[in-house]
Amino acid sequence: MPLPLFALFLAAFAFGTTEFVIAGILPEVAVGLGVSIPFAGYLVSGYALGIAVGGPLLTMATRGVSRRAILIALTIAFCLGQIACALAPSFATMLAFRVATAVAHGAYFGIAMVVAVGLVPQAFRGRAVSVILAGLTVSNIIGVPAGAAIGGLWGWRATFWAMALVGVLALVAIFALIPQTKSESRQSGHLGREVRVLGRQQVWTSLILMLALMIGQMVPFTYITPLLREVTGLDAMVIPWILLLNGVGATLGVFIGGRLSDWKLMPSLIVMLAIQAAVSVTLYLVSPYPVPMAATIFVWGALNFAIGTPIQARILMWTADAPSLASSLIPSGFNIGIAIAAVVGAVLLEGGYGYRSLPVLGAVTLALGCLIAILSAAREHRSAVVPPHPALI
Template sequence: MSVPLLALFLTAFAFGTAEFVIAGLLPEVALGLDVSVPVAGYLISGYAIGIAVLGPLLTLATKRFNRKTTVVVLGALFAVGQALCAIAPNFELLMAARVFVSALHGAFFGMAFVISTGLVPPERRGFAVALVLSGLTVSNVIGVPLGTAIGQLFDWRATFWAVGALGLIASIVIAVFLPKTAGSESTHSSFAREFKALGRQQVYLGLAIATLVMLAQYAVFTYIAPLYLEVTRLEEEMVPIMLLIYGVGATIGVFLGGRLADWNLGKSIVLVLAGQVLLFGSLYFVAPYPLAMGITTFIWGGVNFAFGSPLQSRMLLWANDAPNLTSSLIPTGFNVGIAVGAILSANLLEQGMGYHNLPWVGTVVITIALLLAIISVVWEAKSTNRPPTGDADTIIVAH
């Protein structure tokens, strides 16, 4: 495995930790900035909106720049952004720093996919992309629990300093070892073909399902720390352990989703979403019981991350002749869902709903996503249309 690929993985890990670790630190951040926990939850929404909107714009603005130079600069600016988060004196400036970092996040992953596939032979391009993507998953398993523990042991600001240092180290490794010409080759489909692919129901309904699934997940996960503390009544030091349990389940779910995708794309999407409906509902009933909550958290993490591979694979199969626009919109759909989920729960909490009832929000939204998936699969089965043919080397599964 090449050092540049490992550096890209490490940078992806840093970005993933920066995005998700705030969920484990919300009570501390809220206390430190003298805001309510629901208001602090907007830090997750702001980051997600930045990825969805500013990331693609930054990618377009830098498309003529040398890819190596751009990625190194993004890594350095990421470290600066984390430092700004660490020293932010109030909520508004912390939000501004988070949005700044999120724009870098969105641009980095678009470039990292292209660069990673150019570092390996054609037959290993899937592995290269998977390695970059695994940085996000591993950040949930290791980065989020470790970052939460650092924040609780020292101070929540220490977490931002640590993540920023990690990003800076990764960017230095990229600067030293990444070839100057990495990512210089690219292929471009016509805009007409790209937009035509979006008109296929497997693609646009897939985007709707992706948005709804992430909305459901982050309507609950945004406030998972106070849920554990106030409803499950865990000690504060148990929160990182529960997040680790969730992350281990998520990692297993990623591989399970890949196996299900190889089995049957449509049926696996329906099966995973049905499992999510059951798990979200179960969270409400087991929340007051620590052992049951731990077991359910593990399974919940698994089913949450199992849906990605089947859904994305199906969407890109049906956009095989023009995958660029579709693959770039998938993370946009994910992050719009994250932002809306966090905002929705914040509003419901401010109206007095209570953390214990948040799983019902996820249950309702996931049920809608399941119904859309069933409609899409049945529609496809009754149609005579077949997936288009295209260059398999251009297919990238995004997250």
């Protein structure tokens, strides 16, 4: 891996970890801030909405700034955000600091991918983008379990201090390794064309599938730690290992999903959605039993990320003539789904439903997603339309 790409990977790892690590320390954060566990779940929603809404706005507002400069500024914002979260005296301030960090997160990934593809020859651009995305999957393998373990040993605030340290390392790497970059050239006259791609049924149905996937995944995952503690009966120090299993499965899923997307995109997507709905039901059935629960979480994690790959590929395929819009739709769509999932989960728990009920909602959502995918594929087949040609850059 070229050293400049490693710098971008390290920052992506840091941002990915701080987004998802909250699930591993949610009970401790709730106690420390004096709120219920369901209410603490709004920290996940706030972060996701910060990415979905604030990230694109910040990206557009900084198009005239050197990309290297904005990457440095965003990483500094990350470090300050982690320190602020570690010192947060109340839930409200913690939420505000999380949202501010999320805005930097949302802007970082779009800019980092543009910088990454500019650092390598054209033949290696896909691999350069995959390096940035790998930061997210590796954060699930290493960052989230490690952050949960640190929180279990030294308290949840120590998790954020550790994340600040990772951010400082990423900042040093970006400052030292990323060469000077140009600001993005401003384009005009293309907004209407880019908005019109939303009318393509392949695009809006894919966005619905994205929401279904994230609700099906994140309703249980947001509250995975109390689920494993209270229903499965696992010790707090065992839970990081279960999260590690989930992360390993997620990494395998990225590669599986990529190969299936290249083979038969829509048939693979439909089958995986159906299987994942069944796996979610299995989560409900085996949740009181530690060994079957651990095995199911591994498979569940793999399918979550395997399904995400063809959904992203389909959006990129059908918005090839509006690439700027596609790059903002994907992270925004995923994180709107995450925000909805955390809120829905909190409402269910506060309404008296137990943690064990959460995978059932996931199963229903994924089953509906499977139905939508079938109808969308059938309509596409009947229309015999083909994807657009890429826009000239």
